[in-house]
Structures are given as structure tokens and as C-alpha cells.
Amino acid sequence: MKHLTTLATASAIAIGAAAPAMAEKWDMPLAYAATNFHSENAAEFATCVTESSDGAVEIVTHPSGSLFGGNDIKRAVQSGQALIGERLISAHQNENPLFGVDSIPFLATSYEDHEKLWEAAGPKVAEVLEAQNLHYLYSVPWPPQGLYFNQPIESVDDMKGIKFRSYSTATARMAEMTGMLPVQVEEAELSQALATGVAEAFISSGATGYDRKVWEHLSHFYEVDAWLPRNVVFVNKEAWDALDDATKDAMNDCAAEAKERGLQKSMDYTQFTLDGLKEGGMEVARASDTLVKELEEIGAVMTEEWLESAGEDGEAIVEEFRATQ
Numbered sequence: 001m002k003h004l005t006t007l008a009t010a011s012a013i014a015i016g017a018a019a020p021a022m023a024e025k026w027d028m029p030l031a032y033a034a035t036n037f038h039s040e041n042a043a044e045f046a047t048c049v050t051e052s053s054d055g056a057v058e059i060v061t062h063p064s065g066s067l068f069g070g071n072d073i074k075r076a077v078q079s080g081q082a083l084i085g086e087r088l089i090s091a092h093q094n095e096n097p098l099f100g101v102d103s104i105p106f107l108a109t110s111y112e113d114h115e116k117l118w119e120a121a122g123p124k125v126a127e128v129l130e131a132q133n134l135h136y137l138y139s140v141p142w143p144p145q146g147l148y149f150n151q152p153i154e155s156v157d158d159m160k161g162i163k164f165r166s167y168s169t170a171t172a173r174m175a176e177m178t179g180m181l182p183v184q185v186e187e188a189e190l191s192q193a194l195a196t197g198v199a200e201a202f203i204s205s206g207a208t209g210y211d212r213k214v215w216e217h218l219s220h221f222y223e224v225d226a227w228l229p230r231n232v233v234f235v236n237k238e239a240w241d242a243l244d245d246a247t248k249d250a251m252n253d254c255a256a257e258a259k260e261r262g263l264q265k266s267m268d269y270t271q272f273t274l275d276g277l278k279e280g281g282m283e284v285a286r287a288s289d290t291l292v293k294e295l296e297e298i299g300a301v302m303t304e305e306w307l308e309s310a311g312e313d314g315e316a317i318v319e320e321f322r323a324t325q
Contacts, residue, residue, distance in 0.1 A: 028060065032188070033064050048257060052254055078236070083239040086231050088229060088231055089231070093169040095132075098314065099128070103170040104302065105226050114228040116321055134237055143205035143207055146287075147224055150201070150217065173305070183198060206284075209282075224295060
């Protein structure tokens with residue numbers, strides 16, 4: 001009997017050792033609609049991780065702020081309420097000026113220049129995130145930012161008194177310097193804010209306007225290419241540290257693919273969405289020379305303000321970037 005018990009125990013141990021570890025399910029909150037290119041890219045990344053890790057980690061995306069609102073995603077991942085998430089990093093510039101490096105007006109206005117800027121800034125941003133219990137995986141830029149209004153705008157004087165949707169320190173500051181009234185509105189709430197008059201204008205890419213069908217409320221989009229803000233994907237650091245090396249490698253490989261794929265999606269989406277705004281009935285045009293000049297002057301002031309607040313790290317980033325020009 002003792003011999004049989006020993007054999008049974010040994011068999012159970014052997015079976016247990018051979019069985020695969022139970023898969024971890026990671027919920028991934030996203031602030032934007034499922035059809036937005038960032039959300040589509042994140043969904044492809046999630047599938048890649050699930051397959052490449054042989055199911056060790058299953059990532060499930062939750063778009064449109066359905067799990068956590070955009071403003072809550074970063075804190076949710078930091079605290080472990082969600083283990084992975086995507087966030088517009090400049091929305092947290094109030095925590096650390098380096099988070100706003102992608103939104104310095106007119107510093108890097110093309111995809112090529114913006115990628116050079118991120119090469120200089122990305123590692124320092126990752127260090128800040130690491131200190132906040134977040135492990136950086138990848139980031140993808142939005143298309144260049146333009147201005148949405150419900151009336152023709154020829155100069156800054158035409159903007160005064162308009163209620164302007166802000167989503168970051170930079171957008172709020174721009175509103176103040178142009179005489180507009182900043183109102184904080186998350187992207188998922190934008191359509192309602194425009195419909196109810198809470199916001200009357202905003203700065204964003206053609207992608208946001210197209211996704212939210214803003215031609216139902218606004219009439220003009222002005223291309224100014226002010227900056228290219230970035231969405232960043234990060235993981236709860238404790239959850240990351242608990243992964244085995246093979247799973248980390250799989251996730252890093254998928255992140256590298258998502259970075260390149262997302263960049264291409266962003267570039268491809270730019271003209272597509274501008275055409276979509278026109279088809280929706282909006283007037284899409286380059287901003288007037290007067291307006292561009294005035295905005296560039298405002299941008300120069302905001303750049304100096306950012307450099308002052310960002311200190312030595314900020315100066316080093318901008319110097320490294322400008323050396324590539």
C-alpha cells in the first residue's frame with residue numbers, strides 16, 4: 001500500500017510539472033474608439049503577445065474608455081488595477097515636464113523630425129515612468145495637430161472668448177495665450193461636449209475629428225502642424241518584473257512591431273482622415289500666414305517656458321534633437 005501511495009504521489013508531481021502554467025489575463029484600457037488606429041494597433045499587439053507567449057499572458061483590450069477613462073488609465077496601471085494600458089503621455093505633463101516633450105509647439109512638426117525628438121526624449125521618459133512603477137513598452141505618434149473651429153479664423157484675434165477643449169498643460173496654455181477659454185475634455189467625451197456647447201473648438205489631428213464625426217458640430221479645420229503628441233503603452237512594473245524572460249522577450253518583440261506598425265498607420269491615416277473631414281462637409285485648409293506667424297510666436301514662448309520647467313534633462317533633449325537638424 002505504501003509503495004502504491006508513493007507511485008501515485010510521484011505520478012501527480014510529474015503530471016503537475018508537465019502541465020503548462022495557468023495563463024494570466026491582462027486587461028488593457030484604451031481611451032479611444034475601437035476603430036481608431038491606436039486602438040487597432042493595440043489590439044494587434046495584444047494578439048501578438050497572446051500568441052507569442054504561448055498563452056502565458058492573454059491581453060484583452062477595452063477601447064473607448066470602457067474600463068477606465070483616459071485620465072484614469074495611468075493611475076490604474078500604476079496601482080495594479082490594470083496591468084497594462086495606453087495613454088496620451090502629454091496629458092500628464094503636470095506630473096513631470098518631460099511628459100510634455102512631444103507637445104512643444106512647432107519644435108518638431110513632421111514625422112521624421114518627431115521621431116528624432118523621441119529618440120532623444122524616449123529613454124528619459126522611460127526613466128520617469130520606471131520611477132512611477134511603470135515599465136515603458138512602446139509609443140506611437142498621432143498625426144500633426146490642427147485647429148478645429150465653427151467659424152473662419154484668420155488671426156489670433158478671431159479666437160478670443162471661444163471655449164477651447166484642452167487635454168494637456170500645453171493645450172491649456174495655448175488657449176490662455178490666444179485668449180480662448182480652456183475646458184478639459186477627454187476624447188471619449190468630445191462629441192457630447194461639442195453638441196452641448198461645453199467646448200466650441202479644439203486642437204487635434206484629423207484622426208480625432210474623423211473618428212468623432214465633428215463635422216456634425218464644427219465647420220473648419222486648419223492645418224498648422226503644431227506638434228505630434230504620442231500615445232505610450234506601459235506595464236505595471238511589478239507585473240513586468242514577475243514575468244519570465246521568455247515572456248518578456250515575446251512582449252518586447254511584439255512592442256517593437258507595434259511601434260513600427262503604428263507609425264505607418266499614423267502616416268497613412270493622416271491624409272485619409274483629412275479627406276474624410278472634407279467629405280463630411282468641413283472646410284479643410286492651411287492656416288493663414290498671419291495665424292501661423294502668431295502661433296509660432298506663441299510657440300517660442302511656450303518652448304522657453306517648457307525648457308525652464310524641464311531643467312537639465314529638457315535642455316539636453318532639445319540640444320540633442322536640434323543637433324540633428
